[in-house]
Amino acid sequence: MKLLRGFLWLLGFQLLGHAIVELLTLPVSHVMAGLLLLLAWLLAKRRLNESVATASQALIPLLAMLIMPGVVGVFFVIDEFAGQWTAIMAALGVGTFLSVLTTLWLMRRFMPQEAAGAEERERKP
Structure with a gap:
């Protein structure tokens, strides 16, 4: 359950970043805006959410696959x-x-x- 809750937190920050970038027409990636919001939230709380840590640890082995679409896109x-x-x-x-x-x-x-x-x-x- 911690893993699912962590993914929902990460997805929520990504969606929040997407909404803010679209509303303010910022020249920033939606995902990067979500990560910056997550960083601000973690700094404000001054501790790491256990659910987010569990989900993040599960994503680390998949990091190469998460980067691959951007690398492939360069060829186009x-x-x-x-x-x-x-x-x-x-x-x-x-x-x-x-x-x-x-x-x-x-x-x-x-x-x-x-x-x-x-x-x-x-x-x-």
């Missing part, structure tokens, strides 16, 4: 990128680097200290 508009490959490659390189850097910083910031110590001990021979 590839002609529009004709003279812009340098800018695209630079954006991908900088974006990937910043994404990895942000993930590393967040992991070090929020990982419990005992877990971080255990990882350090495993790396040392």
